Amino acid sequence: MRLLIIEDDREAVAYLVKAFREAGHVADQATDGLDGYAMACEGAYDLLVVDRMLPKLDGLSLIRSLREQKVETPVLILSALGQVDDRVKGLRAGGDDYLPKPYAFSELLARAEVLARRRASASGATEATAYRVGDLELDRLSHRVTRAGREIVLQPREFRLLEYLMRHAGQVVTRTMLLEHVWDYHFDPQTNVIDVHVSRLRAKIDRGFTHALIQTVRGAGYVLRAEEQRTP
Secondary structure (H helix, E strand, O other), rough: OOOEEEEOOOHHHHHHHHHHHHOOOEEEEEOOHHHHHHHHHOOOOOOOEEEOOOOOOOOOHHHHHHHHHOOOEEEEEOOOOOHHHHHHHHHHHOOEEEEEOOOHHHHHHHHHHHHHHHHHHHOOOOOOOOOEOOOOEEEEOOOOOOOHHHHHHHHOOHHHHHHHHHOOOOOEEEHHHHHHHOOOOOOOOOOOOHHHHHHHHHHHHOOOOOOOOOEEEOEEEEEEEEOOOOOO
């Protein structure tokens, strides 16, 4: 799930971005209503998380403007204004859900995932919920990974890395692709973060098996293959 968080409290938005990314999702941020509106119009998001009290353009005006522009991305409103009338105004403005502050992140995450699933279902999207490459299986819904029936425990970033490799099984995946789609970086951080995570993932996925699924393609990147095949 790719989501945009529009919240002017910088500490709060930093926490949410970190929490959503740790849960395996991609999160962008905007700290005022105008920037949020522009990003929501131009970006392909599965969900918008919008605070009501925003500088430059308040949350409800932002949502109304998006709906006028036929932007139908689901909106989950966060607000300290939690009375019934406040919630009704938020929903009538075009919001799809309303969560008063303070809230538990676990509830926010569950509501966000429900809205994203509803959108995918309504649009007829057919994104796979499970992948299998050889004897390796990954279930996106349960976050369960097994190889030859043996369960493998992965950290959230390792899970996202493996999911991306499995989604592109048999194809060479470049470092730039991994930075953009797994780490959400659009620049080179000049670190060995990819090498470190691939090494950790290999230790969990391939150790003890005669065939290594994750292979290095020199000068290009990585490829996940079910069958033995020599790479350049």
